[in-house]
Amino acid sequence: MKFHLSLNEIWRILYTHQKKDNLENHDFDIDDYKSNPYSYLKWKFYFLTSCPILYLLVRTEIKPNHVSLFYAFFGILTLFFLGFPSENKIYIYVGLLLAFTKTTIDACDGFLARLKNQKSISGHMLDWYGAHVNAIGFQSGIGFYLANNENEIFFYLAFLIPFFYAIKLKSFAYSTMFNEIAENKDYLDKTHPVQINDDKNKEFKIKEKTKKYYKLFSSILDDRARSVDLIILLFILELNFNLQFIKYIFYFLVLKHFIIFLINIFIVSNNSWLEDKVNKIRK
Numbered sequence: 001m002k003f004h005l006s007l008n009e010i011w012r013i014l015y016t017h018q019k020k021d022n023l024e025n026h027d028f029d030i031d032d033y034k035s036n037p038y039s040y041l042k043w044k045f046y047f048l049t050s051c052p053i054l055y056l057l058v059r060t061e062i063k064p065n066h067v068s069l070f071y072a073f074f075g076i077l078t079l080f081f082l083g084f085p086s087e088n089k090i091y092i093y094v095g096l097l098l099a100f101t102k103t104t105i106d107a108c109d110g111f112l113a114r115l116k117n118q119k120s121i122s123g124h125m126l127d128w129y130g131a132h133v134n135a136i137g138f139q140s141g142i143g144f145y146l147a148n149n150e151n152e153i154f155f156y157l158a159f160l161i162p163f164f165y166a167i168k169l170k171s172f173a174y175s176t177m178f179n180e181i182a183e184n185k186d187y188l189d190k191t192h193p194v195q196i197n198d199d200k201n202k203e204f205k206i207k208e209k210t211k212k213y214y215k216l217f218s219s220i221l222d223d224r225a226r227s228v229d230l231i232i233l234l235f236i237l238e239l240n241f242n243l244q245f246i247k248y249i250f251y252f253l254v255l256k257h258f259i260i261f262l263i264n265i266f267i268v269s270n271n272s273w274l275e276d277k278v279n280k281i282r283k
Contacts, residue, residue, distance in 0.1 A: 042103070083147075140161045
């Protein structure tokens with residue numbers, strides 16, 4: 001179904017939704033520049049760039065899920081351009097531009113679903129998948145950029161980024177349990193009866209404190225826009241002023257993924273983490 005909304009109508013609908021959503025869920029006023037200049041400017045950027053695209057998309061048969069897949073493809077393109085073996089810096093700048101503007105495409109799928117009333121669970125999943133691919137593409141692309149300009153050892157280190165993403169035990173546990181539950185809704189009760197943890201109250205405070213530190217560590221140079229944009233800025237400074245930032249950022253990213261990998265093993269294998277998740281499903 002095609003919609004013939006004007007650009008002003010699209011702007012008004014999305015602005016009203018974003019204003020309310022950010023106030024209720026993020027305690028952020030999209031019109032307040034002083035409290036958070038970066039978020040204000042970034043929001044203005046992707047809002048101004050996404051509205052004209054949405055104006056065209058609502059007049060087509062393109063679905064939000066198609067946009068989400070295109071968003072994921074941005075991550076592959078970013079990897080290609082950052083890792084392209086050429087002395088011409090234009091490829092690097094194209095890769096950085098893709099990484100910076102991906103938020104525009106990311107905004108379009110959700111907005112389009114709202115405008116066309118085509119919100120779905122699969123769309124929500126594909127949106128997260130797109131972010132996942134973009135994170136891997138950008139971080140791996142940094143490794144290949146360094147391999148072309150610093151040392152060949154970075155070719156091997158670059159592959160560690162997708163490797164650590166792939167072997168993250170928490171993600172594997174979620175995927176496995178979901179598949180088994182989806183195949184047989186009675187699977188849990190038959191194979192894993194409810195387990196009562198007598199030390200649950202004692203462990204709660206420890207878990208909450210540990211979770212806080214884990215989230216804090218994970219948020220350092222993560223795949224959110226503010227982290228990506230900071231790395232892009234440092235990239236540009238390095239390319240133009242013969243400075244060295246990116247190599248050390250990449251070292252940190254590899255180390256960070258390795259530590260998160262170890263933490264995941266500890267969480268899943270030494271605690272009642274998965275049992276607690278399963279018991280929440282039962283409630």
